[in-house]
Amino acid sequence: MISRRDFLKNAAKGIVGLSIPLAAIEIISPEKIFASKGDKKVRWVFLVDTYKCVGCGLCVKACKLENEIPYDANVTRTWVERYVIRKDGKVFADTPKGARDGFTTDKIALGEGKYQEIKKEDISQAFFVPKLCNQCENPPCVQVCPVGATYQAPDGVVLVDRKWCIGCGYCIMACPYGVRFFHPVYKTAEKCNFCYHRITKGLKTACVQACPFGARQIGNIKDPDDPVSKIIMTERVGILKEEYGTKPQVYYIGLNKEVR
Amino acid sequence: MPTMMSSLLLNLIVHGEEWTAKELFVYPNEYIYWSIQIVMYPFMTGLVAGAFVLSSLYHVFGVKQLKEMARFALVFSFALLFCAPLPILLHLQHPLRGFHVLMTPHFTSAIAAFGIVFFSYGAIVASELWFLYRRHFVDVSLSLKNKPDKSLSEWIRFLIFCSLTLGVYDVSEDALKRDERAIKILAGLGIPVACFLHGYAGFIFGSVKANALWMTPLMPVIFIMSAIVSGIALCILTYIVTMELRKLFVTRKKTPHQLYQSREEIKSVELNVIKMTSRYLLFFLIAAISLELLDLVFRGYTAVKSWDVLRSVIYGKDFTNIFILQYGVGNLIPFLLFLTPGLTIRRVVLGVILVLFGVFMMRWNVVIGGQAFSLTFSGYMHYHLPIIPHNLETFKEGFAGAASIFLLPFLLFWLMSKIFPVFSYKTEH
Numbered sequence: 001m002i003s004r005r006d007f008l009k010n011a012a013k014g015i016v017g018l019s020i021p022l023a024a025i026e027i028i029s030p031e032k033i034f035a036s037k038g039d040k041k042v043r044w045v046f047l048v049d050t051y052k053c054v055g056c057g058l059c060v061k062a063c064k065l066e067n068e069i070p071y072d073a074n075v076t077r078t079w080v081e082r083y084v085i086r087k088d089g090k091v092f093a094d095t096p097k098g099a100r101d102g103f104t105t106d107k108i109a110l111g112e113g114k115y116q117e118i119k120k121e122d123i124s125q126a127f128f129v130p131k132l133c134n135q136c137e138n139p140p141c142v143q144v145c146p147v148g149a150t151y152q153a154p155d156g157v158v159l160v161d162r163k164w165c166i167g168c169g170y171c172i173m174a175c176p177y178g179v180r181f182f183h184p185v186y187k188t189a190e191k192c193n194f195c196y197h198r199i200t201k202g203l204k205t206a207c208v209q210a211c212p213f214g215a216r217q218i219g220n221i222k223d224p225d226d227p228v229s230k231i232i233m234t235e236r237v238g239i240l241k242e243e244y245g246t247k248p249q250v251y252y253i254g255l256n257k258e259v260r
Numbered sequence: 261m262p263t264m265m266s267s268l269l270l271n272l273i274v275h276g277e278e279w280t281a282k283e284l285f286v287y288p289n290e291y292i293y294w295s296i297q298i299v300m301y302p303f304m305t306g307l308v309a310g311a312f313v314l315s316s317l318y319h320v321f322g323v324k325q326l327k328e329m330a331r332f333a334l335v336f337s338f339a340l341l342f343c344a345p346l347p348i349l350l351h352l353q354h355p356l357r358g359f360h361v362l363m364t365p366h367f368t369s370a371i372a373a374f375g376i377v378f379f380s381y382g383a384i385v386a387s388e389l390w391f392l393y394r395r396h397f398v399d400v401s402l403s404l405k406n407k408p409d410k411s412l413s414e415w416i417r418f419l420i421f422c423s424l425t426l427g428v429y430d431v432s433e434d435a436l437k438r439d440e441r442a443i444k445i446l447a448g449l450g451i452p453v454a455c456f457l458h459g460y461a462g463f464i465f466g467s468v469k470a471n472a473l474w475m476t477p478l479m480p481v482i483f484i485m486s487a488i489v490s491g492i493a494l495c496i497l498t499y500i501v502t503m504e505l506r507k508l509f510v511t512r513k514k515t516p517h518q519l520y521q522s523r524e525e526i527k528s529v530e531l532n533v534i535k536m537t538s539r540y541l542l543f544f545l546i547a548a549i550s551l552e553l554l555d556l557v558f559r560g561y562t563a564v565k566s567w568d569v570l571r572s573v574i575y576g577k578d579f580t581n582i583f584i585l586q587y588g589v590g591n592l593i594p595f596l597l598f599l600t601p602g603l604t605i606r607r608v609v610l611g612v613i614l615v616l617f618g619v620f621m622m623r624w625n626v627v628i629g630g631q632a633f634s635l636t637f638s639g640y641m642h643y644h645l646p647i648i649p650h651n652l653e654t655f656k657e658g659f660a661g662a663a664s665i666f667l668l669p670f671l672l673f674w675l676m677s678k679i680f681p682v683f684s685y686k687t688e689h
Contacts, residue, residue: 004427070272072272073272073273073274074272074274074277074288075274075288075289076288076289079287079288091638092285093285093636093638094285095285095287095288097288098288110283110284111281111282111283111284111286111639112281112282112283131287140469140470142368143368143369144368144369144370144371144467144468145366145369146360146361146365146366146369146370146371146372146374147357147360147361147364147365147366147372148364148366149360164357164360164364165353165354165357166352166353166354166357166358166360166361167352167353167354167357168348168351168352168353168371169293169294169351169353170369170371170464172289172293173293173294173468173470173471174468174469174470175470176469176470176635177287177635178287178288178289178290178634178635178636179289180289181274181275181289181291182274182275182276182293182353184272184273184274184275187275187353187354188353188354243565244469244470245469260285260635260636260637260638
């Protein structure tokens with residue numbers, strides 16, 4: 001009869017022996033398969049012209065309806081910020097309900113139901129800045145997802161798999177731009193994806209389509225003839241929070257140092 | 261119709277909205293997403309790691325005075341280990357998908373290492389326990405085996421202990437010597453793994469570059485030091501409580517199996533062990549405080565972009581939490597309590613409770629404090645811990661959920677001490 005010691009020895013040998021041929025098989029990452037299938041000639045980028053934005057909030061409204069983010073829930077995939085800079089240098093900024101209904105009062109919301117009134121003659125400059133996911137080239141949210149439920153498509157857009165997200169919130173914490181949140185219905189991480197279901201079919205994003213002033217544009221940076229690419233390449237544009245090394249792909253015309 | 265309305269209304273409440281109050285300019289999607297359970301998570305894993313390191317001080321470094329404590333701390337660490345992942349599970353929006361972390365780990369994420377670290381650590385503690393209690397398992401199962409008329413409970417006990425021996429009944433002098441060597445190796449191996457288990461919890465926070473308060477390479481080290489502090493403190497506390505209970509039993513009835521027979525004997529052993537252990541507690545407490553202060557000084561001195569908002573949080577909004585509750589009540593007072601000559605059990609109890617509170621506040625100030633300011637650096641968020649739950653979410657991520665997580669290890673410890681007797685059994689280890 002085989003002794004216990006021999007049995008264990010042989011079992012260990014067998015396992016090692018079996019695993020050697022297995023090690024020869026390269027573990028295929030789903031990303032590689034996805035990347036090989038995708039179109040390498042597309043890299044989606046976004047261009048915001050802050051001079052053109054009037055803070056009407058139609059983009060926010062359109063986004064909420066298009067992407068089925070509960071209309072009255074206090075989260076949104078895109079939003080518009082209002083900046084008011086006083087002559088004494090003090091900066092005020094707000095975004096009531098993400099500017100879903102635009103900015104209905106001159107007063108600046110301070111949170112908890114309080115408002116600040118700023119006299120017109122004290123204002124040195126005031127402007128609006130639309131915000132959305134930057135679809136970073138080096139996305140920290142993708143890096144930190146423990147299950148790989150959020151990933152970057154080969155065309156640069158960062159997507160979330162609602163069937164796989166465990167809802168830990170690590171990606172929300174990792175995003176320096178605050179674009180992520182939990183979907184109130186699906187309870188999974190949610191973010192702007194440049195209306196991926198639309199752009200991949202040749203349509204514009206809902207916000208681009210809704211903007212009456214052309215403040216928002218989407219384009220393909222790999223196409224030199226794309227009007228957005230031309231502007232990014234030939235004009236002076238800025239990006240948000242460069243210091244985090246995320247390489248954001250939403251470009252801004254008329255970005256001010258006060259913009260957060 | 262009313263149910264539809266309420267479900268519609270429910271959908272409007274965003275996760276985090278119930279306990280977050282915003283002030284000044286905050287991005288619309290920002291809430292305190294990581295709440296009390298994420299405070300509990302490093303607190304609990306810290307206790308696990310700390311208790312293990314304490315037990316290893318005896319097994320590896322041969323600190324003889326800790327012999328009594330070592331076995332106790334190891335069993336307690338095992339009980340705590342089962343509770344360490346629970347805060348995360350209660351925090352997850354999809355707890356049933358929690359096992360995805362084990363099945364499809366995405367290794368660029370710090371959290372993905374959880375399964376590997378947790379289970380390797382669990383395996384080490386379990387095998388160390390087995391070697392430590394092997395003789396006990398053999399003794400119990402043999403004595404039950406020879407008993408003629410076994411009752412049902414004795415049958416169950418027999419089966420449990422029989423399987424726990426794993427079929428090894430060799431308790432010769434030689435075999436026990438080998439066990440001891442195995443324990444030493446496992447305990448030695450366990451120290452880096454325990455430190456990794458907790459250091460990696462610190463890494464989860466320290467590597468979030470978007471969070472100005474969290475991002476520091478010191479975070480894992482700070483976490484390990486305070487983990488050891490809290491683990492030792494909890495061991496001392498539980499040790500005192502069990503010793504006091506035993507004193508109570510001794511006065512009521514003299515059981516022949518007890519190791520110490522008289523009240524006086526128990527008392528002198530108790531104080532001796534505690535004095536020794538608290539010296540280690542102080543040592544790690546000093547290390548933890550030094551690192552935390554170094555971090556604070558460094559931030560103030562370098563004063564990068566985020567310093568303005570951090571300063572307003574650290575010295576303003578969170579002043580009471582950080583300087584009074586954490587450093588004052590949680591560090592300074594216990595420090596004085598331990599260092600004043602003529603240490604008494606009562607003072608130790610007060611001291612370790614305050615130390616535990618201090619470590620909890622440290623976790624709180626990191627997790628909640630890190631979300632007290634907006635990513636805009638020009639707004640703040642205030643956390644209101646849900647005390648009385650009014651739905652599942654406010655239970656899970658409220659006071660009630662956190663309290664149940666904290667109490668669970670004690671219950672488990674009580675259950676485990678039925679299998680791994682922590683006092684009454686005499687062994688050579």
